[in-house]
Amino acid sequence: MTPIGFEAHDHADCVRTTLEQAEKVCKARRLRLTPIRRRALEILLAEHRALGAYDLLAVLAAEGLGTAPPVAYRALDFLTSAGFAHKIEGLNAYIACAHLGADHTPAFLICTACKSVAEAETQTTKGRLAEAARDSGFHIERTVIEALGLCPACQDAA
Amino acid sequence: MTPIGFEAHDHADCVRTTLEQAEKVCKARRLRLTPIRRRALEILLAEHRALGAYDLLAVLAAEGLGTAPPVAYRALDFLTSAGFAHKIEGLNAYIACAHLGADHTPAFLICTACKSVAEAETQTTKGRLAEAARDSGFHIERTVIEALGLCPACQDAA
DNA sequence: CTCCATTATGTTATGTTATAACGCATGTAG
DNA sequence: CTACATGCGTTATAACATAACATAATGGAG
Structure with a gap:
């Protein structure tokens, strides 16, 4: 249990269902949720916090999924343009979308x-x-x- | 005449009056509108466009007002905390305030x-x-x- | 006026965020 | 099988921002 919207919730469940949703969306829209992209989304989902691109990269690197910045930025580009993640401009950081599926503002x-x-x-x-x-x-x-x-x-x- | 809010206006006048306002505010609040800070504000005012810190620095440098990044960032810190300029997060760029004096959101x-x-x-x-x-x-x-x-x-x- | 504290500036170096560019690999359609 | 599009590995560099420390200017207290 970690905060979302500053309140407690069933986090394991929220991660799982969001990933399922993402897979569904990818299937429907012919997008490819590759291992790197999927793992990047998991990492963002693991916290309801904004992570810097290089924070994400550090985790990916530790798991042997790539070491150079473009690895992280490409994954983030994919996730943000698919609507699975958002950039927090005020922090230069990224966060998993909490309302996946909805048309976003x-x-x-x-x-x-x-x-x-x-x-x-x-x-x-x-x-x-x-x-x-x-x-x-x-x-x-x-x-x-x-x-x-x-x-x-x-x-x-x- | 250059666009503000995408419409024509008397630009020379808008620059002059804004600078006067800024001076008034500085006097009232005991802030120091030093030559560098004043010139930085002028440069931002000269365009109703967002300028990067390094764009600003290039102009300051050309005029012999300082060459290293902190020169620009310090001036921008001053201008933004005084409310004379705003940062556009979506562009990592800075712009002169168009409603100087008003309490801002x-x-x-x-x-x-x-x-x-x-x-x-x-x-x-x-x-x-x-x-x-x-x-x-x-x-x-x-x-x-x-x-x-x-x-x-x-x-x-x- | 002088001294002191504070604020501003000069300067070097470095940290942080992001992208360009190129070649190889893989997946998919014709 | 080939051709094309997409994804990935890698190197290098661009763009944005700050740390840290030295020097100088300013302005108020005595």
């Missing part, structure tokens, strides 16, 4: 102390940003919505 | 083609993120709200 609450991350869904077509974009004729391709701060646990610690 | 529309940036104001205490934070007891220190895409001009070009 994720928003994150990120604890800068322990790097745990809660993922919320938002609606693409609502909100100020979308409004501002419509008003000015701007075409949105991707949104980055992140709140950096302290999770309840780390507030207590401080 | 900026949101950005960022053209990935030409890197021009429109800055919108949002209200800190409203919206989904703030809600989610309140619900879970998360304490927000900083928010990153960015929409990456194509501005009207670059859509036409494509």
Whole structure:
């Protein structure tokens, strides 16, 4: 049991079902969840925390799955473009998607102390940003919505 | 006349008044707008585009105001913590604040083609993120709200 | 005015994040 | 079987950012 959205949950179960989901999606969309990519996703899933590309690489390297940076970045490219993981721009780090399957406009609450991350869904077509974009004729391709701060646990610690 | 928020405006005037504002704020808050910092702000203001730290450094260096990376990063630290500039996380780049003086929760529309940036104001205490934070007891220190895409001009070009 | 503390700058080196480019291997369709 | 697309191994380097320490300028207290 480790926190997700800063609350306890059945982690083993959440990892397993997410991997199953990912496999299903890959089958449906003809994507290849190769050993490296699968393992990278597992590693990200193992924590509900943001991992740096080089953190991920270190784990992959320890398991003989590749030693050079492109190994990690390619896996992350695949996972992020498939929607299985997200980049946390505020930390230059990566996290497994918590709502796999849903069409995404994720928003994150990120604890800068322990790097745990809660993922919320938002609606693409609502909100100020979308409004501002419509008003000015701007075409949105991707949104980055992140709140950096302290999770309840780390507030207590401080 | 160059675009701000993707529209024409009196740029010389906007640069001048923003610098005046910055000076006023510095006086009031006992901050020191040194030559390097002032010039860095001017350089950012000269474009309503995001500039990388090393782009800024190149200009400063050409003018004999310092050659090593810390020169640029220190100036940017000052400008961002004073609220005179913002970091665009999605581009690892920096931009002068377009609403100097206002208490900030900026949101950005960022053209990935030409890197021009429109800055919108949002209200800190409203919206989904703030809600989610309140619900879970998360304490927000900083928010990153960015929409990456194509501005009207670059859509036409494509 | 002088001294002191603080803040700013100069400089070297290094750490961290990310990608380019090339060749080989493998899987799949025709 | 061949041709093409995709994935992987590897080397090198680009791009972004900070640590650490020395020197200098500034501004307030006495």
